[in-house]
Amino acid sequence: MSNGTLNSNCPAGDIQSRWDNHKFSMKLVNPANKRKHSVIVVGTGLAGASASASMAELGYKVKAFTILDSPRRSHSIAAQGGINAAKNYPNDGDSIYRLFYDTVKGGDFRARESNVYRLAQISNNIIDQCVAQGVPFARDYGGLLANRSFGGAQVSRTFYARGQTGQQLLIGAYSALSRQVGLGKVDLHTRKEMLDLVVVNGKARGIITRDVTTGKIERHLADAVCLATGGYGNVYFLSTNAMNCNVTASWRAHKKGAYFANPCFTQIHPTCIPRSGDYQSKLTLMSESLRNDGRVWVPKEKGDHRRPNDIPEEERDYYLERIYPSFGNLVPRDVASRQAKFRVDEGRGVGPTGEAVYLDFLSAIKRDGEKAISEKYGNLFQMYEKITDENPYKVPMRIYPAVHYTMGGLWVDYNLQSNLPGLHVLGEANFSDHGANRLGASALMQGLADGYFVIPYTIGNYIASNTIEDVTVDHEAFKEAESTVRHRLDKIVAMNGSTTVDEIHRELGNIMWNHVGMSRTASGLKEAIEKIQTLREKFWVDGKIVGEANYKNAEVEKAGRVADFLELGELMAMDALTREESCGGHFREEHQTPENEAKRDDENFTHVAAWESTADNGGNKIEWQRHKEELDFEYVQPTQRSYK
């Protein structure tokens, strides 16, 4: 692919029939031939497990990889709220078109219409499939499925299994995957980490892995490679992501030629439990349903250190209700997060660190009674008390935004194929369908749509329309990739400075949070780029590793991942710097309305920025080239979002 604009390969025609027509026009692989073809799937979360199971059911030979000890622990398991679908079971006016419309608008007009429409269409099949697998969704007394409204949607389209929807969907996909493993159709590799992508004559043909328990390096060959390795929120050190979430698989593919799209699009979730000290390892999300009854406030005066209940009503600033009288505490995630940050920056933050705002249930308790509130949020209140040792029935909760999801990721076309032929990217790992802001309960939907219902079709088209060269793992490209991996591991093990990997990671997290977080400026981003370059140098010169790479050594694993975050961080800052507008979760202070809201520049930035890694001389300097994919809005006309 040369300079200029990228082709999304979206089919033409009415948006309603694009996916159907495309399915018909794609080439098929004869059932008897499928068993001659193999696919590598990296990652076993919702996208990876569903893709592996579905492709194996079709007859392909699948090799599935996870860094964890079991596919069932993949981070999809932690999703709480639910999964959207356009079933319209509640008869409240939902439709495929409305889900499509809401998602495009919620993404602040930076997503691809064709993909989003397909996602909305497939959403209904996902629910059918999951129920058939035995997923115990919430039900009404008549035995039919229950729905709730979520994330400010005006219809009830969210299916859920208490606060553990991700867990139940993952167990469903894991059981489908396990069935194929038992049948010998999927070769499952646990505790193996992909450390490089192998490209043979321009096509993705394999991966290099490291067994994290023995350190053994292996070469794996297939006809195509799928990455379903999740998001990169841990570049911020503190996030709601699980500790092992990382960007390495995507980043290694990027360094081999795959474009990274919209890396600066990150979602900062407004209601998380604030950090309590420097030892903090991760942040815990509190469901955003709490904002239905909780009122957000800070003291009117700076540095007011009184206990919250000692601050009289007239000295409190219920700032969301004040600024957004019509939406109040229910404004979208990006807006609520930004406003919390503004208050803290003004010096009106609360709690021991000053980095928190109150979420107060006292008026709701006065109105509805403690029992009613406990029925709705009992488990969340309990979790809060366990972590903070404070009783939210008596004292307002302290909350603060935290990094939660990354909308950016490897660039893919309509077929979920990256610009590197044969490399497909699914789920949160691709940049795909959420634009600049993801709506609640849409991540589970997209992961399963990609895995169950898109890749099984498009992978066949790729295999049927390409010549797959007959090579073995002795091919030069495998040798070269393995030697790069070994060289890098040697370099890591040799690190004998004085700064631990976690210390470097924490420092990177601070830079990212302060400059590439909820609010960004040109000068701050330039400063971040310089600081990250310096930190990257420090990592390789002064980093400290104890022990070797030939047994289970978490420090070695972390070091490889942090090394990649140290490069990604720079690209995120660069992407944020070159996107001279504000949209969704990307807020550039230079581009705001007089009311401090995000101001898009549709004329110049209605495009996806896809970054190509152009030069890496092995030293500290890395270079990228920015490509564009222009976005067309034929169905949903871009407008300014307003919540006043």
Next chain:
Amino acid sequence: MGGTSEKTINLKLKIWKQNGPDDKGHFIEHEAKSVSTDMSFLEMMDVVNEDLVKAGKSPVEFDHDCREGICGACSMVINGNPHGPDTATTTCQLHMRRFQDGQTVVIEPFRARAFPVVRDLVVDRSAFDRIIQAGGFISVNTGNAQDANALPVPKVDADEAFASAACIGCGACVAVCKNASANLFVSAKITHLGLVPQGQAERDERARNMVQQMDQEGFGACTNTGACSAACPKEISLENIAQMNKDFLKASLKDRS
């Protein structure tokens, strides 16, 4: 100001170190100084490891991931209890305010023949995966499903199925059992899938195959002491085991193979 305790305590840790499955293993002692009581247990372990690395010593390997009590990765035995002293709590959700200043804390891996030690506190629980692969599923290929509301499921069945499906596969039930029995884990899956109409076609076969695989993996027999359910961070009920025994007996009587 929010009322966090901001207290610190000192602990004497005795931590299990073992280089691999064939190594004998031994305890190391470590003084954990000025531990904030707001820390989670795993954050305390992070600080211990940070200190060990700074001192040029090999850090303690332990499994962990989500740190929200749902992935089931964390797996330590703390002062004799899998996941520590609190009920219905995984190690990652255990907080240091639960411990006293000067206390000795003994930290060991889950111990069971079917869970060989990989290194230090990390054990191999792939036996659980193999049991699921033997039958812990409903055989439905992608695309085969009918409309989700075509088959009503009574709310009580759906709720009970959820309660069994809430198992996180951590293995605390095995670690706490004097016989290292996996009955609670296996029965939770059999019960979950046996409660929904979609799971009926394979119900007998599932019970037979999963129980057979469980026996092959070297787990011990169940003597109904109930320690598993008491140690379970998700409070999976002992009734699951009764249900499994019923299903298995019925399946054995009907065996047509």
